Amino acid sequence: MTYVTIDHVTKKYDNQVVLNDISLTLQKGEFATLLGQSGCGKSTLLRSIAGLEEVDVGNILVDQKNITNLSSRQREVGMVFQSYALFPNMTVFDNIAFGLKMKKEKNIKSKVQNMIEMVDLTGKEGSYPHQLSGGQQQRVALARALVMEPKVLLLDEPLSALDAKIRKNLQKELRRIQRELNITTVFVTHDQEEAMTMSDKIFIMNKGNIVQSGAPSDIYVSPVNTFVARFIGNYNVMNINDFNQLVCSTELKGQDVAIRPEVLQLVPADRGLPVQSENWKAKGMIKDISMTGNVLRYEVEVGGSIFHVDSLHHQGGMLDKGTSVQILIPKKDCIAL
Incomplete structure (x- = not known):
């Protein structure tokens, strides 16, 4: 009632x-x-x-x-x-x-x-x-x-x-x-x-x-x-067209999208992973790293913009500042705004 x-x-x-x-x-x-x-x-x-x-x-x-x-x-x-x-x-x-x-x-x-x-x-x-x-x-x-x-x-x-x-x-x-x-x-x-x-x-x-x-x-x-x-969280908010390195599907081109930092995955750029159909991929460099409890927050520069990527400290070790990386971005977790 x-x-x-x-x-x-x-x-x-x-x-x-x-x-x-x-x-x-x-x-x-x-x-x-x-x-x-x-x-x-x-x-x-x-x-x-x-x-x-x-x-x-x-x-x-x-x-x-x-x-x-x-x-x-x-x-x-x-x-x-x-x-x-x-x-x-x-x-x-x-x-x-x-x-x-x-x-x-x-x-x-x-x-x-x-x-x-x-x-x-x-x-x-x-x-x-x-x-x-x-x-x-x-x-x-x-x-x-x-x-x-x-x-x-x-x-x-x-x-x-x-x-x-x-x-x-x-x-x-x-x-x-x-x-x-x-x-x-x-x-x-x-x-x-x-x-x-x-x-x-x-x-x-x-x-x-x-x-x-x-x-x-x-x-x-x-x-x-x-x-x-x-405002509500630490979302990465961007326009798809701003990222030439971002491999993406055509249905979201020209729209802003929001992506939570914890759904992103970092891998060294030299690993050479193929682009998977369920993921987008962007190349960048780690500019800064901070820690909150057991969560590592990476700031990754991609084409002049910054992605925030969160990962648990015990998962896969810690990447160093200055490392060239690939960001794997699950399409299912990208929210069109």
């Missing part, structure tokens, strides 16, 4: 379109990510759902209720900001309890304690924000939003200020909590890896538009255009 609906929403600032006729739907319990570069409109869309920005055109529905003209307090939406926005003079317990006290809720102590346990802050109830690590502060901000039992949780780049190790741990914890509560969540990030790791569905935004949406695996395997291919 559709739980969140963004229906033809448009937002302008000084006649500049920030959200351009945006429509999307989310299911109950879905974790969706708005992914895009700075200034693409993703945070504005999140703030519009929260009621912190008014939309010029369109409607926003949550659980089949139109919340477009409701105040932020009436929307039953929780939001966690990048800056945490904790009260520095309040303890962990009081920060989390703040909204409940404002609403004069019952059983505040038990609700807060349950949330403290859920976000793994037991023993920190009496601590103040300055006594906590960045990751712990983020957990407090998350608990403060969740204790209000919102229908939708909004997360505006909440992990961007954390170091890599803490960030990865919190990604897992955030997903665990979200699944445990089955809460519909909208997450904003410009980090492709974070989006791919955490999301059920990704909406890629560019200049106020949603340019592609779908499951992470679908978007990664089947980008719809050059922007998505360049």
Whole structure:
């Protein structure tokens, strides 16, 4: 059942379109990510759902209720900001309890304690924000939003200020909590890896538009255009006609294609392999090599352009910089754009 609906929403600032006729739907319990570069409109869309920005055109529905003209307090939406926005003079317990006290809720102590346990802050109830690590502060901000039992949780780049190790741990914890509560969540990030790791569905935004949406695996395997291919991964994006050395089939001539670096294979140029019908082939030279974990990334210059080729370190050994090579390119993995 559709739980969140963004229906033809448009937002302008000084006649500049920030959200351009945006429509999307989310299911109950879905974790969706708005992914895009700075200034693409993703945070504005999140703030519009929260009621912190008014939309010029369109409607926003949550659980089949139109919340477009409701105040932020009436929307039953929780939001966690990048800056945490904790009260520095309040303890962990009081920060989390703040909204409940404002609403004069019952059983505040038990609700807060349950949330403290859920976000793994037991023993920190009496601590103040300055006594906590960045990751712990983020957990407090998350608990403060969740204790209000919102229908939708909004997360505006909440992990961007954390170091890599803490960030990865919190990604897992955030997903665990979200699944445990089955809460519909909208997450904003410009980090492709974070989006791919955490999301059920990704909406890629560019200049106020949603340019592609779908499951992470679908978007990664089947980008719809050059922007998505360049943004979502490390695709090689090129025009077939730019490569005189590329042996290719006529049906793709004149079109841009995207090729993932991990599907390419490097062999020394002097090996003299015949061109196989299922492969294209290009000759080049290794210009640079970098390593990420057990993955080697080669930069291979072909006719003045650079191909990125990824391979596992243990597969076939490491080729040296300056080596003349052939790149074998599987036709089945080339995506016409």
